[in-house]
Amino acid sequence: MAIANSLQTSHGSRAPIDKPTRHHGTVHVIELRCKECNFCVQFCPEEVLEISDHYTPRGYRPARVKTGKEGDCIACRFCEHVCPDYAIYVVEDSP
Amino acid sequence: MTANAEVALPPELHPYDHLLRSADLPTIWCPGCGIGTAVGALIYGFEQAGVPKEKRVIVGGIGCSSRIVFYAKTDAYHTTHGRTIPFATGLKLCNPSLNVVAFAGDGDLFAIGGNHFIHAARRNMDILVVCINNFNYGMTGGQGGPTTPAGALSTTTPYGNPEFPFNLPNLAWATGATYVARWTTLDVRRLRNTFADVVNRHGFRFVEILTPCPVSFGKTNKIGSGVEEMEYYQALEVLKSRVESTEITKTDIELGKPIVVGTFVDRERETFRERYVRVVAKARGSKS
Amino acid sequence: MRKEVRFAGFGGQGVILSAFILGRAVSVHTPMHATMTQSYGPESRGGSCEADVVVGDAEIDTPMVTHPDVLVLLSQEAATKHMDQARAASLVLSDVDLVHLDDDVAQKAHQLPFTRTADGLGRRIVANVVMLGAFTNASQIVPREAMEAALRETVKASTRELNMKAFDAGARL
Amino acid sequence: MSEARSVTEPPNLILSPVWDRPRTGTQFLSGDHACAEGALYAGCRFFAGYPITPATEIAERLAERLPEVGGQYIQMEDEIASMIAILGASVTGAKSMTATSGPGFSLMMENLGLAYMMEVPTVVVDVQRGGPSTGLPTTVGQQDMMQARFGPHGDFTSISLSPQSPQEAFNLTIHAFNVAERLRTPVLLMMDEVVGHMHERVVIPPPGEIPLVARPRATVPPEEYHTYRPGPDLVPPMALAGEGYSVLFTGLTHDEDGRPVTTYAAQKVLVPRLRDKILKNRDVYERLGLYKTEDATTLVVAYGITARSARRAVDLGREKGLALGLFRPISVWPFPAEQLRSLKNVTKIVVAEINLGQVVLEVRRIAGPYAEVVHVGNPGGQVISPETILEACMSPRRAKP
Numbered sequence: 020m021a022i023a024n025s026l027q028t029s030h031g032s033r034a035p036i037d038k039p040t041r042h043h044g045t046v047h048v049i050e051l052r053c054k055e056c057n058f059c060v061q062f063c064p065e066e067v068l069e070i071s072d073h074y075t076p077r078g079y080r081p082a083r084v085k086t087g088k089e090g091d092c093i094a095c096r097f098c099e100h101v102c103p104d105y106a107i108y109v110v111e112d113s114p
Numbered sequence: 115m116t117a118n119a120e121v122a123l124p125p126e127l128h129p130y131d132h133l134l135r136s137a138d139l140p141t142i143w144c145p146g147c148g149i150g151t152a153v154g155a156l157i158y159g160f161e162q163a164g165v166p167k168e169k170r171v172i173v174g175g176i177g178c179s180s181r182i183v184f185y186a187k188t189d190a191y192h193t194t195h196g197r198t199i200p201f202a203t204g205l206k207l208c209n210p211s212l213n214v215v216a217f218a219g220d221g222d223l224f225a226i227g228g229n230h231f232i233h234a235a236r237r238n239m240d241i242l243v244v245c246i247n248n249f250n251y252g253m254t255g256g257q258g259g260p261t262t263p264a265g266a267l268s269t270t271t272p273y274g275n276p277e278f279p280f281n282l283p284n285l286a287w288a289t290g291a292t293y294v295a296r297w298t299t300l301d302v303r304r305l306r307n308t309f310a311d312v313v314n315r316h317g318f319r320f321v322e323i324l325t326p327c328p329v330s331f332g333k334t335n336k337i338g339s340g341v342e343e344m345e346y347y348q349a350l351e352v353l354k355s356r357v358e359s360t361e362i363t364k365t366d367i368e369l370g371k372p373i374v375v376g377t378f379v380d381r382e383r384e385t386f387r388e389r390y391v392r393v394v395a396k397a398r399g400s401k402s
Numbered sequence: 403m404r405k406e407v408r409f410a411g412f413g414g415q416g417v418i419l420s421a422f423i424l425g426r427a428v429s430v431h432t433p434m435h436a437t438m439t440q441s442y443g444p445e446s447r448g449g450s451c452e453a454d455v456v457v458g459d460a461e462i463d464t465p466m467v468t469h470p471d472v473l474v475l476l477s478q479e480a481a482t483k484h485m486d487q488a489r490a491a492s493l494v495l496s497d498v499d500l501v502h503l504d505d506d507v508a509q510k511a512h513q514l515p516f517t518r519t520a521d522g523l524g525r526r527i528v529a530n531v532v533m534l535g536a537f538t539n540a541s542q543i544v545p546r547e548a549m550e551a552a553l554r555e556t557v558k559a560s561t562r563e564l565n566m567k568a569f570d571a572g573a574r575l
Numbered sequence: 576m577s578e579a580r581s582v583t584e585p586p587n588l589i590l591s592p593v594w595d596r597p598r599t600g601t602q603f604l605s606g607d608h609a610c611a612e613g614a615l616y617a618g619c620r621f622f623a624g625y626p627i628t629p630a631t632e633i634a635e636r637l638a639e640r641l642p643e644v645g646g647q648y649i650q651m652e653d654e655i656a657s658m659i660a661i662l663g664a665s666v667t668g669a670k671s672m673t674a675t676s677g678p679g680f681s682l683m684m685e686n687l688g689l690a691y692m693m694e695v696p697t698v699v700v701d702v703q704r705g706g707p708s709t710g711l712p713t714t715v716g717q718q719d720m721m722q723a724r725f726g727p728h729g730d731f732t733s734i735s736l737s738p739q740s741p742q743e744a745f746n747l748t749i750h751a752f753n754v755a756e757r758l759r760t761p762v763l764l765m766m767d768e769v770v771g772h773m774h775e776r777v778v779i780p781p782p783g784e785i786p787l788v789a790r791p792r793a794t795v796p797p798e799e800y801h802t803y804r805p806g807p808d809l810v811p812p813m814a815l816a817g818e819g820y821s822v823l824f825t826g827l828t829h830d831e832d833g834r835p836v837t838t839y840a841a842q843k844v845l846v847p848r849l850r851d852k853i854l855k856n857r858d859v860y861e862r863l864g865l866y867k868t869e870d871a872t873t874l875v876v877a878y879g880i881t882a883r884s885a886r887r888a889v890d891l892g893r894e895k896g897l898a899l900g901l902f903r904p905i906s907v908w909p910f911p912a913e914q915l916r917s918l919k920n921v922t923k924i925v926v927a928e929i930n931l932g933q934v935v936l937e938v939r940r941i942a943g944p945y946a947e948v949v950h951v952g953n954p955g956g957q958v959i960s961p962e963t964i965l966e967a968c969m970s971p972r973r974a975k976p
Binding site for chain 4: 173229
Binding site for chain 1: 151
């Protein structure tokens with residue numbers, strides 16, 4: 020992290036690494052699979068996600084959609100693709 | 115947001131559940147490990163490329179990466195340490211209709227199995243080799259290996275690694291691979307597209323995936339958690355869509371230095387199989 | 403009946419091929435049994451070389467030759483090494499131009515010009531086939547037709563005629 | 576090439592294996608070449624190997640012959656790769672083989688263990704030479720017999736066959752494939768340098784005359800199939816790669832679905848079954864050569880080339896009025912213990928083998944309580960002579976301590 024910081028990575032750099040199509044989606048989290056790795060939270064381009072404050076039986080706090088951000092998902096699916104645990108996915112809202 | 119922990123989940127939720135041995139989830143991988151991301155990308159590649167389910171074969175060796183066989187629902191062979199490639203070789207040769215992926219870690223493929231890698235590349239064996247490079251032996255607790263950066267700390271390089279690591283794309287190129295790419299798990303979309311592109315191709319194809327190993331490598335080297343290692347990649351990644359062969363030596367990985375990612379090699383060469391079929395024709399023709 | 407035959411010379415003389423042809427003649431073209439073994443060294447040319455054939459009318463038990471009945475000596479080194487065996491053997495053939503035998507052995511041996519005859523045919527390489535012709539005649543272990551058939555099957559088609567000629571020349575020595 | 580395949584052919588080789596070039600009839604072949612022809616006859620269409628004296632002739636013969644029959648020969652980078660490549664081949668249904676000698680055999684041990692654990696049929700030939708280490712590359716030994724029995728780590732049961740002639744090398748290679756397929760296990764063909772290099776008459780029958788055995792295959796639909804659920808004979812039917820079963824094979828201790836379960840509970844189900852699968856199916860593989868044993872009081876136990884000296888020793892002894900007999904385990908492992916015990920008149924056993932005492936340990940374990948067991952051997956490099964064996968048979972009984 021120290022090295023990353025020294026290269027002045029800021030929260031402003033949370034651009035997706037390629038351009039998503041502008042859609043809207045609903046995020047689903049399978050909490051029992053989530054290991055609180057934070058990949059989805061950290062790399063969601065719209066900062067839709069956060070870590071919840073409750074624990075799963077395995078002792079992790081699963082990711083969840085921030086209150087008030089439910090409509091902000093652009094269905095880029097980066098969270099779904101980057102999740103190493105198949106714990107999060109997006110259902111695209113029908114246009 | 116859906117269920118909380120107490121509610122029984124429907125058996126299929128995630129779009130990949132039918133492609134996973136989902137009853138065995140969650141995986142054994144540590145929080146912040148990127149192997150699962152790579153596995154998902156490979157599954158996507160199979161799907162996107164339209165590889166029939168019964169034709170998918172994954173061969174793993176020993177180590178964290180090889181555990182793919184317990185989660186991806188394909189014909190799956192969990193073999194011995196270092197021997198993914200020769201097992202895949204025999205398998206592919208005897209049933210060329212199968213789509214065979216050797217999926218293993220950096221220690222498996224390049225330390226104990228290094229000889230097999232270079233020879234399979236030399237023969238242009240028809241397999242896709244995926245290397246999860248997390249710079250150390252994760253499963254056994256973080257020992258140094260053939261890709262541990264010079265100076266990096268591990269349980270067996272407590273004063274900093276005195277050795278130089280392999281540059282894997284360079285090695286693969288030099289020994290004959292027809293396709294070579296390097297991505298990090300942060301580049302998941304490019305990684306997925308790469309798999310979709312190469313699973314159906316012929317020849318010896320090699321994809322290196324730089325993967326966070328927070329518990330062993332990341333913590334020891336003050337990079338931090340999985341997500342912090344991802345940020346480290348984000349900060350240091352330099353994308354080169356196509357590196358000329360003369361430039362491939364400049365893709366070495368050093369701690370704290372830029373990491374070149376991209377597709378480095380994409381070339382045609384006759385495969386072992388193609389050449390052997392001619393041997394058969396000659397043997398049968400000349401002896402009849 | 404059990405007959406032990408030893409061919410001894412140096413690598414490159416066709417020692418092993420000679421034993422092979424004898425073994426094949428017996429095994430494929432007669433109802434008798436034959437076992438061929440060979441000393442096998444890291445050098446393929448120039449070193450000493452032996453090949454043994456045991457011929458019997460029953461299945462051969464041990465294939466190891468300890469007291470050869472027939473001894474064929476194609477080099478001085480082989481002759482020197484096997485002189486005692488030659489003394490005990492009932493039949494000894496040697497190349498007269500390459501091998502000097504002790505007097506007592508020389509008395510009973512068939513000392514014949516295998517190499518010289520082959521040179522006369524224009525190809526020294528068939529000296530062993532000349533020898534086989536002489537061997538077949540002198541030993542009477544295996545019918546000549548069987549030997550000729552095995553020889554024909556073993557050598558390349560392009561050299562068949564030369565080899566048959568060499569065999570014939572040997573048989574007339 | 577034709578799509579038509581005979582039933583004896585492995586199902587998946589796109590090269591369309593054919594068996595239109597059998598070299599049948601009476602031939603004069605070395606043991607190595609006879610072994611190669613036996614493999615072809617048995618339906619082997621994949622060979623991966625690395626050259627090593629005195630097994631190289633097997634590779635050479637198959638490099639020439641396999642492409643003739645639509646099969647494949649591949650020279651691997653080492654014996655480790657060879658051993659595991661034949662396992663990869665076998666999981667597709669192909670019959671596969673490798674051949675080596677002592678040093679290479681040592682390198683194969685880990686993946687031989689994997690074959691036992693994953694229950695992958697294959698055949699491994701070891702043409703034994705003198706060891707340890709590089710030892711005597713070009714001369715005879717029988718010093719790998721305990722490695723054949725106990726080489727890989729962990730508990731497993733080896734089936735090892737030992738031919739005494741080229742004809743038997745041909746026949747036993749076919750038998751080895753049949754046993755491997757039938758029991759889903761690797762089978763070892765323990766030859767020796769003399770048998771490997773020796774030439775004799777070998778009669779190769781027309782295709783079909785020697786029956787071939789196919790491995791038990793999955794017949795139920797995938798959703799009802801369990802990768803490692805054994806049949807009544809303790810052998811699990813095998814689903815091949817590409818058949819749609821999403822099979823899971825692992826070298827880890829596993830449950831009936833192939834899932835890793837690294838517990839004592841799983842281990843104590845799996846590993847004893849792997850043993851019992853072999854021990855309870857003796858009729859599948861056991862072969863024994865007996866010579867004049869009916870009234871024998873002194874028995875020579877010998878295998879491979881040594882058995883031929885032993886046979887001569889028995890004849891020489893009989894000429895002297897001694898009640899000698901030959902007990903030749905053709906399947907050396909598991910040792911035919913019951914047959915040995917059934918020879919009630921025997922009071923002395925001479926075990927002749929070209930080593931300093933290997934199979935004798937097993938014979939002593941079996942017969943030690945009722946017979947004097949003597950070893951006659953050498954450290955490799957030469958065949959034991961009939962006279963040496965006879966002498967051991969005639970030496971006075973040791974005084975009991």
